[in-house]
Amino acid sequence: RATAEKFEFQAEVSRLMDIIINSLYSNKDIFLRELISNASDALDKIRFLSLTDKEILGEGDTAKLEIQIKLDKEKKILSIRDRGIGMTKEDLVKNLGTIAKSGTSAFVEKMQTSGDLNLIGQFGVGFYSVYLVADYVEVISKHNDDKQYVWESNADGAFAISEDVWNEPLGRGTEIRLHFRDEAQEYLNESKLKELVKKYSEFINFPIYLWASKEVDVEVPADEEDSSDEDEKPESSSSEEEEEDTEKEENEKKPKTKKAKETTYEWELLNDVKAIWLRNPKEVTDEEYTKFYHSLAKDFSEEKPLAWSHFTAEGDVEFKAVLFVPPKAPHDLYESYYNTNKSNLKLYVRRVFISDEFDELLPKYLSFLKGLVDSDTLPLNVSREMLQQHSSLRTIKKKLIRKALDMIRKIAEEDPDEANDKEKKDVDESNESDEKKGQYTKFWNEFGKSIKLGIIEDAANRNRLAKLLRFETTKSDGKLTSLDQYISRMKPGQKDIFYITGTSKEQLEKSPFLERLTKKNYEVIFFTDPVDEYLMQYLMDYEDKKFQNVSKEGLKIGKDSKDKELKESFKDLTKWWKGTLASENVDDVKISNRLANTPCVVVTSKYGWSANMERIMQSQTL
Ligand code: ADP
Ligand code: MG
Numbered sequence: 001r002a003t004a005e006k007f008e009f010q011a012e013v014s015r016l017m018d019i020i021i022n023s024l025y026s027n028k029d030i031f032l033r034e035l036i037s038n039a040s041d042a043l044d045k046i047r048f049l050s051l052t053d054k055e056i057l058g059e060g061d062t063a064k065l066e067i068q069i070k071l072d073k074e075k076k077i078l079s080i081r082d083r084g085i086g087m088t089k090e091d092l093v094k095n096l097g098t099i100a101k102s103g104t105s106a107f108v109e110k111m112q113t114s115g116d117l118n119l120i121g122q123f124g125v126g127f128y129s130v131y132l133v134a135d136y137v138e139v140i141s142k143h144n145d146d147k148q149y150v151w152e153s154n155a156d157g158a159f160a161i162s163e164d165v166w167n168e169p170l171g172r173g174t175e176i177r178l179h180f181r182d183e184a185q186e187y188l189n190e191s192k193l194k195e196l197v198k199k200y201s202e203f204i205n206f207p208i209y210l211w212a213s214k215e216v217d218v219e220v221p222a223d224e225e226d227s228s229d230e231d232e233k234p235e236s237s238s239s240e241e242e243e244e245d246t247e248k249e250e251n252e253k254k255p256k257t258k259k260a261k262e263t264t265y266e267w268e269l270l271n272d273v274k275a276i277w278l279r280n281p282k283e284v285t286d287e288e289y290t291k292f293y294h295s296l297a298k299d300f301s302e303e304k305p306l307a308w309s310h311f312t313a314e315g316d317v318e319f320k321a322v323l324f325v326p327p328k329a330p331h332d333l334y335e336s337y338y339n340t341n342k343s344n345l346k347l348y349v350r351r352v353f354i355s356d357e358f359d360e361l362l363p364k365y366l367s368f369l370k371g372l373v374d375s376d377t378l379p380l381n382v383s384r385e386m387l388q389q390h391s392s393l394r395t396i397k398k399k400l401i402r403k404a405l406d407m408i409r410k411i412a413e414e415d416p417d418e419a420n421d422k423e424k425k426d427v428d429e430s431n432e433s434d435e436k437k438g439q440y441t442k443f444w445n446e447f448g449k450s451i452k453l454g455i456i457e458d459a460a461n462r463n464r465l466a467k468l469l470r471f472e473t474t475k476s477d478g479k480l481t482s483l484d485q486y487i488s489r490m491k492p493g494q495k496d497i498f499y500i501t502g503t504s505k506e507q508l509e510k511s512p513f514l515e516r517l518t519k520k521n522y523e524v525i526f527f528t529d530p531v532d533e534y535l536m537q538y539l540m541d542y543e544d545k546k547f548q549n550v551s552k553e554g555l556k557i558g559k560d561s562k563d564k565e566l567k568e569s570f571k572d573l574t575k576w577w578k579g580t581l582a583s584e585n586v587d588d589v590k591i592s593n594r595l596a597n598t599p600c601v602v603v604t605s606k607y608g609w610s611a612n613m614e615r616i617m618q619s620q621t622l
Contacts, residue, residue: 004160012100033200034126042084044353062171070211083173086143121298134178141174212268219257281310297370303327309407317395319375348374365454415440496548499525501612512598
């Protein structure tokens with residue numbers, strides 16, 4: 001187009017497109033769900049704006065919040081149209097080519113190692129998946145604030161934008177036209193498209209229509225030359241008078257008209273827009289929850305979520321919610337932990353999508369959860385900022401945390417691997433428990449750090465979170481164990497929970513601090529994650545038991561009758577040592593109760609940093 005203004009794709013975007021175009025990835029289906037997901041996002045945006053400004057929706061068809069899919073088999077074009085917010089010319093330039101999203105390079109990197117395009121939507125670059133199936137794409141868009149424009153590109157490093165003087169006016173919204181590549185013929189098929197919508201876009205909250213062909217029976221005048229109808233005898237097509245004379249039975253055999261097939265088109269609704277979270281949890285199947293999770297999380301890895309919780313909260317603040325524990329942590333969960341506040345919950349008010357960037361819904365440490373909240377209590381016609389301040393949000397948050405922690409606790413409870421030794425025999429060996437086997441370890445490996453961060457940050461739920469902690473100990477035999485299990489194995493008379501911190505279990509096992517404890521058959525927890533040092537500054541006790549770092553002052557293990565005697569007889573020696581060692585280096589010299597073979601150890605004072613903490617702090621400042 002001569003009038004077009006040309007732009008170059010930003011370098012990372014261009015690389016991404018190259019990878020997509022040349023990808024051998026076999027599951028090219030994903031392009032459709034990405035386009036439908038974008039259409040749905042655009043519809044959510046205009047619906048949200050219409051809450052405070054009704055006019056914005058426009059009139060007639062323009063006001064219809066729906067998605068339409070149309071296939072032109074001859075021209076090999078598929079178009080997906082929405083009446084969402086649309087894009088101004090500037091939006092088209094920025095969103096579709098020049099401003100790379102933060103996920104772009106992360107995704108490019110991932111592509112080069114795994115080649116798995118399935119997660120493209122999670123990285124915020126789903127649009128470009130159109131080039132899996134198309135070699136030329138047009139995006140026609142009309143935003144309320146601008147004219148209608150066409151964006152086009154055949155993915156050769158550049159795109160063009162022109163004012164649209166060719167297509168019919170959209171009213172408002174976006175139409176994406178894919179000109180299929182020769183290898184993508186399989187999508188020139190309505191049933192294939194229906195199948196894909198069913199599979200991937202079932203939970204889109206706007207109606208999705210397909211311009212579907214239908215074979216209908218029509219009556220056409222019986223024609224002499226037409227011999228396609230075998231029942232028809234040529235001589236039967238006679239004059240009207242003759243026909244009137246014939247008997248009834250005969251009449252049926254010699255109709256004036258005959259049946260024929262004709263193809264007509266009409267909009268066929270492909271999805272059921274009843275929101276899953278409004279249904280009774282008892283009537284929703286596991287498979288439906290799994291599929292709903294996939295569409296909500298844009299996680300199409302086909303893996304089942306580790307757990308979910310679907311509930312209704314009643315009382316002052318009413319809401320429905322569905323929470324999911326994903327099967328895997330996202331690529332940047334802890335990378336961005338301290339700089340972003342992004343929660344993964346979608347907030348709806350009375351079925352209307354409001355935002356997925358409300359960090360007031362869940363604390364940071366639970367930001368790995370996916371899900372949604374739909375509240376009838378929150379006001380609809382206020383700005384996002386005002387909603388953010390609404391007092392009900394605090395109540396919602398509190399309840400969500402409780403439910404989330406319950407849900408996580410249940411993963412452990414239902415996992416046969418988690419059972420205490422004495423309960424082990426009772427665990428039934430059904431298929432169900434088979435499926436739950438090892439799930440908590442899986443959870444712990446993916447999200448354990450979040451639980452620890454929770455203990456540090458959320459004083460109100462510290463005890464609940466501590467219950468979810470897992471670690472190895474001197475007695476756990478390479479397996480993970482919990483505080484409850486530790487307590488159940490405590491020796492009679494043992495008051496404290498013993499732990500030691502360090503870089504690895506192997507290193508800690510050799511520690512002289514453990515000598516006497518091990519000899520006396522006490523169990524000691526190994527904390528080997530750097531975050532554990534911080535964790536233990538917040539976790540002082542559990543179920544009335546204090547935590548004792550065995551490398552610190554104050555270790556008390558069952559009284560030994562000889563202790564006092566030893567203390568007395570070595571009094572002079574310890575005094576001499578203390579005087580000899582400079583007082584800025586040591587606080588005290590004592591007879592140790594923690595050694596068996598090693599002659600002496602350096603112990604940290606009760607309130608000071610452990611040696612491990614010193615090491616961590618040093619590595620951070622260096
Ligand atoms: P994401 O949807 O994760 O933001 P995409 O690559 O799928 O990433 O889309 C990029 C951007 O292009 C979107 O954020 C949106 O601003 C814009 N966009 C894409 N499709 C549409 C559409 N149908 N209507 C309006 N804007 C759209
Ligand atoms: Mg998208």
